[in-house]
Amino acid sequence: MGKDVFLSVGGTANDAQEEFVQAVETRLRAEGLVPNTVGRNTFSVDAPLKTVEYLMDRCVGTVVLALERTHFPTGTERRGGEKEKVLSNTMLATPWNQIEAAMAYSRGLPLLVIVEEGVKHEGLLEPGYDWYVQTVPLNKDYLNSTEFNGVLASWKTKVSDTKPNGNRSKEEKSIEKMSVAQLIGSLKPAQLWSAVLALCAVIGVAFSLGANLIP
Template sequence: MATRNVFLSVGAASNEEQEAFVRAVEDRLRSEGLNPQTVGRNAFSSDAPLKKVVELFDNCHGAVVIALERTFFPSGIDKRGGPSETQLSNVRLPTPWNHIEAAMAYSRRLPLMVLVESGLKSEGLLERGYDWYVQSIKPVPSALTTNEFNGVLSDWKSKVDAYQAAPIKAVNDPPSKSPADLTIRELVGGLRLAQLWGVLVGLAALVAGAFALGAKLIGHI
């Protein structure tokens, strides 16, 4: 089977340990016949990063999120000044791009595998309870040899194969209709400008031909 592209959501590594783990994940994906695509690692563009992210997603059959510590707060306050104010300590957060790209993958119905460094704050699309399984993992290469990781990877990969064979429509895509069920307005609205112009020219020719034929018939009466 040909190599399939998968989107890899991961921020720039903060230290050598994180970089070693990310490379281990990339190598494991490639060994499975999957080609990880990440803006800033192996895909670059002169446009804004989000444009390149969209472009990559258009050519991927699955997505992997690696959430690693990016920001650390020894102490802080949640909902400061309100009745639910809470003192925080040792808060660890990943790059916000993990949340953005996870949402983009889900909206496209791409098979999603989420790896979250143990100890990160569980919130947003990186917490459990959604339509995907979140693995809490220690970011070391040996973590990719556990039964849990191998099992989840195998299941996710089978979904990538199925998606490649029959891509699933995005969440917001309107349901398709048979041409016979479409109204004139829907048919015209679905045409591009060049297509619409061609239809109008064709209709004009048809009407002109009908008038010419009618004139001949009248002349023979």
């Protein structure tokens, strides 16, 4: 019986994405780890966030797999301001990657962040935090590369020293809850703004779909 890990990944849009996600799941299982994803292999009548909380509390690590969810050929950032910027060929991942990464970090779960080539690095998908961000092609052969093997081995070492949040003492959980504030305090202004925008996008989707969200 392998150790449970949380896999943050949105619903795949095409065969290439699905094949890559399956390859990541297979690799994790080969390492003795069991990937758990809401809406993929775990389903519940509860609200998505409650299900995510339940899963994370029995996991010892989190993999964030940020794939293209939204694409637009042209656009404008900070429209109408002095820092207005024209964007082109922009790819964004699901905002759930941001939410679940923050939830995992607040629980002290080791993070392994994998970002599809071309997807915009923003918020918690940016390098410079307590985890290494890998930018990868949608090619399952990359999962056998020297870089990926090295980062996976390092992350797995941290995972082996972690116990599920549900098994921790009240004192440990109390300390971990403080890390949310610590995380926000460590963000640079641009990074904090990116994370806020991602959360606003989730709220917008919730209203437009009647709050019927599926990760």
